[in-house]
Amino acid sequence: MRDDPSLRSRPIAVGGSSEQRGVISTCNYEARHFGVRSAMSSIAAKKLCPDLIILPHRMEAYREASVSMRHIFYQYTDLVEPLSLDEAYLDVSDSEYCGGSATRIAEQIRQRVYDELKLTVSAGVAPNKFLAKVASDWNKPNGLFVITPNAVDSFVLRLPVSKIFGVGKATNTRLAEINIKTCADLRRFSIFELKQRFGQLGVRLYELCRGIDNREVSPSRRRKSLSVENTFPQDLRDLASCLNRLPELLQQLASRLRRIDDDYVVVKIFVKIKFADFTQTTIERSGSTLTPSEFQSLCCDAYARKESPVRLLGVGVRFVDLREDQPFYQLDLFE
Structure with a gap:
């Protein structure tokens, strides 16, 4: 859409051809309105959205943009943990930029990415990785959402359990069977009950529904x-x-x-x-x-x-x- 303005406001996706059993890698929000999503077969996507334009991958262009964005990130902190080509955690706790304000740093990074790359990005600002990830998805596309330390408890109480990392479709169904829809519902159960029902995931559920996530931002991510x-x-x-x-x-x-x-x-x-x-x-x-x-x-x-x-x-x-x-x-x- 950046490189070809004629594609703006039209439903487009990146993936394999519907004539060759292709799969959708990602799509824009115009396509998502029709129910198109990543990992969907291209044939199914075209059935949902007959006007969908499926474009081939351009990995070199994505890598180039990714490297340019990371160069911007590293100007604010050395603690950058990439998750994918277009996503990363930044720990700016000790950053001296913008008076040490994480919110102002996020705003400045978003503006610089747009000015230098003509790409929009969403950002989440929060005291830990779990909440920052949730916040980054809160005001998409092209948004910023901040969860201050004092607001953590009230925010998490209303959070749907489906937003918790590790809660997929199957786990969400199991939680719904015992009337758990929000983190407030999840807090009714002790850590022992959750571990008995969900194993080690139960421990994470107990912590995350209280906004607890002690994982550090790890600058070096190695293969598994x-x-x-x-x-x-x-x-x-x-x-x-x-x-x-x-x-x-x-x-x-x-x-x-x-x-x-x-x-x-x-x-x-x-x-x-x-x-x-x-x-x-x-x-x-x-x-x-x-x-x-x-x-x-x-x-x-x-x-x-x-x-x-x-x-x-x-x-x-x-x-x-x-x-x-x-x-x-x-x-x-x-x-």
Whole structure:
């Protein structure tokens, strides 16, 4: 939209072609009004919005804009934790800019990004990462929302539990079954009750519904995994077809692994399958050898879970990062 003004005010998306089983990566707000969203098949998106314009990816342009934005961020603080090409946490607690005001820093960053890149950004200002993320989504698009320390409790009490990080569709349904819709409802339950119902997520629910998030902004984000996957123009009809596609995926994976530095140690391998009905499964196994036979075995096990046509096949590895403070790994006892 920035580079081609004729696209403004029209529903557009970035993704694969609807004629080749493409998937939507993202879309503008005009398209979202029709129900189009990321991860939706391009065919489904066109059904919801027949006038939708689907454009191909321009990764170099996105990277260039991302690097330029980060250069602006780093002028205000060294504590920048990138989440993706277009999102990052900034800790400005000790920043001397704008008189130390996080709100004024956010306003200045937004203005500079627009002046220098002609892009609009939304920002959230809050005492911790959880609330800053929620706040950044509050006044989209092109908005700013501030949660001051004194306003945390009143804000969180009214917050829908669906806004809590880690609460997806399934967990939200489970919470609704016990009449939990807001953080105020969630506070009725003790940490022991929540942990019993939801495991370790229950502990996070207990903390986040009170606005507690002690995670620090981590300037260095290291990989935990690496994978390659392919969505096929036509479904793979059987297991043999899946196995025939593995060598090309493994070749791509090996090529990408050669670019990873020696501080990463492979500890698990995995295979991911998405079936024609969009259900998916992933099977992983402890090990550091990337032999074709190992991936073939995992593929057979994954396919056996449904034995139906496959639209997407992926392979990958999980790492231990030797540069972390505690580079240990808990092996499975019975493998």
